[in-house]
Amino acid sequence: MSAGNHTVVGRRLPRVDALQQTTGQTQFADDLNPPGALVGRQLRSTHAHAAITSIDTVEAAALPGVKAVITGADLPITYGILPVSQDEHALALHRVRHVGEPVAAVAAIDAETAERALALIHVKYEPLTEVVTLDQALDPDRPLIHGEGDGQNVHRTAALEFGDVAEGFAAAGHVREDVYFFGGNTHAALETHAAVASCSPEGKVTLWSATQVPHYVHRALAKVLDIPAGRIRVIATPNGGGFGGKTDPFSHELVAAKLAMITGRPVKFNLSREDVFYAHRGRHPVLMWVKTGFESDGRITAMHFKSFLDGGAFGSYGTASLYYTGALQTSTYRIPNYCFEGMRVFTNKPACGPKRGHGTPQARFAIESQLDKAAADLGIDPVAIRVRNAVEPFSTTVNHLRITSCALNECIDAVVEQSGFHQKHGQLPEGRGVGLALGCYMSGAGLPIYFNKMPQSEVQLKVDRGGGVTVYSGATDIGQGSTSMLATVVAECLGLEPAELTMITADTDLTPVDLGSYSSRVTFMAGNAALEAATKVRTRLVEAVAAKLEAAVEDLEVANGRVGVLGDPESGVSWTEAVVLATAATGPLVESGSYTAPKLAGPYKGAGVGISPAYSYSACVVELEVDADTGMVDVDRVWIAHDIGKALNPLLCEGQVEGGVYMGLGEVLFEEQAFRDGLHRGPSLLDYKIPTSLETPTVHTTLIESDDPEGPYGAKEVGQGPLLPVIPAVANAIHDALGVHIDEVPITPDKIVAAMRDAARGGSGRVGPKGVPDFDFGELIRVEPPEGFVAP
């Protein structure tokens, strides 16, 4: 579809619910107060690793106002977001695995009573040796966190080779080996997790929850409560920010439902800010080793990448996270021979999981930092080495990823030119620098989390006799604007305005399934499903009006609230009349659409991670100032260009880019989920500092439209990709400013000062990990490159 013809797509419209938000009417989970609701609270473990020898709830249960007390024995069935990692209990059973793990829960008439009851639950622990670091996890004499006895706490390994890296390295004129570390951090959405559950006298359970994945929560509830899914309804309330932090089924959701079943009254949980740091599922700390071979002109001949993930206490998304650290190196750069070896360990800390960029920002930091080093070695500039290796549109990578639309070069050109990168790099005064980096992300994971052949997204449309259109979609608005995106797609197709539509979303009783707001999948998948449903409605309207006007179907258009002959809007009938005609002709005007991703997985184990129907691309230049004495970094300006396919609503798309830049800056400069032994160093927003308005640089955003052939109106993702290049761009800019390499995120002032001191003493001026453990990743799976793959 050509861009010029759109009436809605491409307009800078506010969110469809924007005024509800700004006037305080949006109802978040904790704003729901059903009559008679009880207050729920969880008792959390004070030990990082311990056996539970007894729990005495008698006193707590006897406290006036307490309606129920439950422990792990009441919900013994395990769950977990991935079918391969069903290793969590709603409340710890026999063993606690991190400080803050829920152990028991109460429902009481008010918060004070609930809290007093928690103090009356007596838990006896028998402490076990803690396993907190990667090294400790690899120590065979430490206890297993999952299982009995001692041993290495390895959760998962991966070892894949595509092409022949030995051959690639042999052909290289220059080979580099570097080691990087990316500290873990957390989402810190402003809304803390909250859920309200109720149970009808007939036994129907309803859960309202701030979740990004109502469908998966629905499944987890059915499993853990051991009741049919048909007796459970999950409604995702608008999320006060998600970023991946509300993408697992959580203890408080399961516990709220159980307590509602026991008491027959609604039960509400609202996690405290401290609790959220324990719920976590944030960015994995990852230690990385990367060896890359280059020809003298900078072309990559081979890459060998190893990652070591510190996963925390549970599997969560960890198996996927592990593969993601190795999956997308090849989707930005043409790497003819590629080997990925990775492993994830369990430790006695809150479980890590998916945060914006899921497993890929860590690797992105490593390879983009290394590329700058290699460029310097070879005497090539950072732009040229990237352009030389940039992946091409409509190509296939060595690890079998299908690349379609790709405007990576246009993104590079935009930021390099706008920032004046060539005039600045290596030429600014001491303490001032610029850095460049690229990124790439999926427009939705190619496969669902649990194996099935059903559509990944379904949308239903109903047009009533008065002309009103209601859109039903399971997609969950977490602030990214998915509801507005759906309204845009449907309104464009039907010649209406988005604000005219009624949107019913994220309710397992009322809306068809959408798998959830993760992996940047909603615009591509729910958007396409909505477009299919709307197109069916449109076809029926056009056919009915064509019959009345005795015109050819192809001569009609649906635009501006009318259905009539192309170019002659007065010729036809109003929208409402068209609806009446179609309903009279062919019955109720109800249609549905769906989206299933094409089969994309390559012929190897692990191929399900990284595949996507389309990839977004970004390039970023950061200009900053660093104080050489204090190590304080002041990011001055950010230029970012993002290949979004098509900006359905540029205002909201820019917002996603700016938010991604902001989150990346927080991660690279100061955020870290840090521990002292098994204890979180500061589970509060005072200690875990996130950027404020004062740390906000000017951001110049350019949206590049590559018009993806399969995206709805050509659109691709924007929620996650733009974060990726920001982190290494800052690292590279710091090097440009001071000549030091900080190979470790976050790049805090103390590390910069240490690197400066080291350089002053004649050292390398590098701060970062020294090496990686000697570890056997298991048998290497050798995979032939895809048929017809030509090494660049």
Added chain:
Amino acid sequence: MAERVLALRVNGETHRVLTSDHRTLLEVLREDLALTGTKHGCDVGECGACTVLLDGRPVLACLVLVSQVATGSVTTIEGLVEGGKPHELQSAFAELGAAQCGYCTPGMILSASALLDEVAQPDTDEIKAALTGNLCRCTGYNKIIEAVELAADRGQL
């Protein structure tokens, strides 16, 4: 804990609430008066989501005891709407995409309105300084700053 009846002046109306002195203004607004437009992200004064105006000045409702406001007048996000018409800031935030998830938005708007009451045409640095206690995790603040500027400009007309 002893309970007593307090007459609270909120959004121009007087509400009689039976409450104990140690409850916070945030709790009473949200739980007793059902004014859930006031949000909370920490309950301990770290995030700014609970910002309301007390006699026109921004305060963190999670840190104010309800007994402390017995004589003052409170404005919440609901109270900025006059005669069904959103405040300039509410419109500007909506138009410019300054709310993504919208969770910080009520507090952010109230902080901004206190600023505009004091400085009709603040510059960017003044806006940033006024909003520094209000965390936003979604927007990166730039669209928020633009929205405050737009509302200030319109306020001049």
